[in-house]
Amino acid sequence: MNGIAYTRLELLRTFRNRRFFLFSLGFPLVFFWLIAAPQHNKVIGGTGLTYATYYMVSLASFGTMMSMISTGARIAGERQAGWTRQLRISPLSVRAYFRAKVLTGYAMALSSLLILYISGSLLGVSLPAGRWLAMTGLIMVGLLPFAALGILVGHLVNTDSVGPLMGGLVSILAFLSGTWFAITSGFLHAFGQFLPSWWLVQARNVALDGHAWGIRGWITVAAWTAILAAGAAWAYRRDTGRV
Amino acid sequence: MTATAITHTDGGIRIEGLTKTFRGPEGPVRAVRGIDVTIAAGETAALLGPNGAGKSTTLDMLLGLSKPDRGTVTVFGRPPREAVDAGLLGAMLQSGALIRDLSVRELVAMMSSLYPRPLDVDEALELTRLQGIASQRTQKLSGGETQRVRFAVAIVANPELLVLDEPTVAMDVEARREFWVIMREFAARGKTVLFATHYLEEADANADRAILMAHGRIVADGPTTEIKARVGRRTLRATLPDVDPRSLADLPGTASAERHGDAVILSCTDSDRSIRALLERYPAARDIEIAGGSLEDAFLELTSEPDGKPEEPQTEEPQPQEPRPEEPEPQEPGPETEPEPAAR
Numbered sequence: 258m259n260g261i262a263y264t265r266l267e268l269l270r271t272f273r274n275r276r277f278f279l280f281s282l283g284f285p286l287v288f289f290w291l292i293a294a295p296q297h298n299k300v301i302g303g304t305g306l307t308y309a310t311y312y313m314v315s316l317a318s319f320g321t322m323m324s325m326i327s328t329g330a331r332i333a334g335e336r337q338a339g340w341t342r343q344l345r346i347s348p349l350s351v352r353a354y355f356r357a358k359v360l361t362g363y364a365m366a367l368s369s370l371l372i373l374y375i376s377g378s379l380l381g382v383s384l385p386a387g388r389w390l391a392m393t394g395l396i397m398v399g400l401l402p403f404a405a406l407g408i409l410v411g412h413l414v415n416t417d418s419v420g421p422l423m424g425g426l427v428s429i430l431a432f433l434s435g436t437w438f439a440i441t442s443g444f445l446h447a448f449g450q451f452l453p454s455w456w457l458v459q460a461r462n463v464a465l466d467g468h469a470w471g472i473r474g475w476i477t478v479a480a481w482t483a484i485l486a487a488g489a490a491w492a493y494r495r496d497t498g499r500v
Numbered sequence: 501m502t503a504t505a506i507t508h509t510d511g512g513i514r515i516e517g518l519t520k521t522f523r524g525p526e527g528p529v530r531a532v533r534g535i536d537v538t539i540a541a542g543e544t545a546a547l548l549g550p551n552g553a554g555k556s557t558t559l560d561m562l563l564g565l566s567k568p569d570r571g572t573v574t575v576f577g578r579p580p581r582e583a584v585d586a587g588l589l590g591a592m593l594q595s596g597a598l599i600r601d602l603s604v605r606e607l608v609a610m611m612s613s614l615y616p617r618p619l620d621v622d623e624a625l626e627l628t629r630l631q632g633i634a635s636q637r638t639q640k641l642s643g644g645e646t647q648r649v650r651f652a653v654a655i656v657a658n659p660e661l662l663v664l665d666e667p668t669v670a671m672d673v674e675a676r677r678e679f680w681v682i683m684r685e686f687a688a689r690g691k692t693v694l695f696a697t698h699y700l701e702e703a704d705a706n707a708d709r710a711i712l713m714a715h716g717r718i719v720a721d722g723p724t725t726e727i728k729a730r731v732g733r734r735t736l737r738a739t740l741p742d743v744d745p746r747s748l749a750d751l752p753g754t755a756s757a758e759r760h761g762d763a764v765i766l767s768c769t770d771s772d773r774s775i776r777a778l779l780e781r782y783p784a785a786r787d788i789e790i791a792g793g794s795l796e797d798a799f800l801e802l803t804s805e806p807d808g809k810p811e812e813p814q815t816e817e818p819q820p821q822e823p824r825p826e827e828p829e830p831q832e833p834g835p836e837t838e839p840e841p842a843a844r
Contacts, residue, residue, distance in 0.1 A: 262613035270601035339596030343653065346563050347614045348587045 260353030267357045268364055271331070281327055282369050285320030289313065289376055297380040303441040305465055313377030314392065314461030315436040320373065321366035321396060322430065322454060325403035326423050328362040332411025333419040336496070351493065359404045366400055384464055392463040395470065399457035399478055405485035412492035430454040453481040509541035509576050509588075509660045512692065513562070517571035520557050531557040533716035534571065541576070541660070544684075544693040546703030548727070549713035555696040556594055558713070559665050562694070563591055575661060583661070587615040590659030592650050592667050594696075600639040604630055604649055607638055612656040624656035628682055644675040651679065655686055662686065664695035668702065680706045700727070734771040738778065739787040740764050751777045763787075 297309035434454040462469040564580030575583035612618040712720040748757035753773030768774040
């Protein structure tokens, strides 16, 4: 069956790239312990959440967002190697190609999430099983726009610029979405809600009362997914030349 | 599957009126200028030409990687994309690398899994002499090994048409020799092979037929022996004042002659006969040098045929006396192959 063995080996080779893997998992983890550990039981004003809960989800959002966008770096590398052209002269369908890339991104994101959940639990985050699941589900849905963004970026830029672009983009999105400190009012609060990453970070509110996204969150995530998926398909189609 | 394998290759490869122009920094680059080629199933053909001749652009269109501006390509009766989806094509593209973090065997297996009728992975590794390094990671291979893995990736598809774009560029002499042995083994299974090269020897030793490209056109198409005869032309240079080059051009074994100051330059089809006749008739000739004609010279000569398009800039000297080289003979099996591209 076209694509299954391909996806399996694609996953295998991603997890084998130890430096890349440890870096993308380790970075959010280190930040979490640095920020949350000293006062993990203290409640952050205006949010009702403890430091541990707040930063567990914030940095999970940050880490998983990185995992998804880093698909772009892998694609850019494959293009540079001429491998994308090699795949294009094989019967691998576009659908199967995208599926492998997205699944690989999700596999990395889940690893990142799991490590932060464990760290959070160690610092006293305790939720009913249903809320853990709901939070995970929201994060998975919230990552859809970033799955598409990774493919879009990978087919648009070359290996030299993909690193700075990804780093810059994720930093700005993380800042505007309240990853580092709570944004509860004002212009940033109004503006942030238009960003897909905002809703990713909002998944933390599941810990409060089981609800995190209103209709606005779902619409924003769906709209970004549609726009970026269209962009990814466009970038893939036009990217047939030699790099 | 084996019963239907014959019908997969009906029609061979047909390229008609193929044209591609790129935007370049100094205006449009007419990479391919209307070429027609027919390659029968089972044939091994070399696409021969200097850098920038349009070989890779032609192969890209054949593989469905780029769209022609005009003209059509069919591979076994189908458009290239359909032939790709049916798993009929395998290719070793120019200057590619491998993806990392897989073993050689895993990478070949990964590609094999995409095709409907692949070779057994072990068979592909054995054919390409890779069993010894099958468990090595792809990022740890030497340049020559990398090329062999890329070759294994192309043939594990078990394609009916194998396309190789300058496959031996990064190889040393021994690796090159071995590569062509493997290629011929694969071709002997009844496969159609088209490879691009700028080495005449490679075309001569490994192809039934050479298609010469220069400046986006096909300038000759026929058995390699014929091409070799054209390239075999040598240049004889001598100091010989006060002799009309026109009379020199009539010497036996001499195709053309021209004068540069006191020197005359003869283009010889048989330089042994030329020099004997020259010394017999003009004993004053001195400082004689004979140089072998290069493939590049042959391309230039072939592209400067009198009915060549005027925008061809490569003619350095007008050669009015030069007898027009005979037309390339259409010896390939394709019925409507038109080997004189300037006619269209």
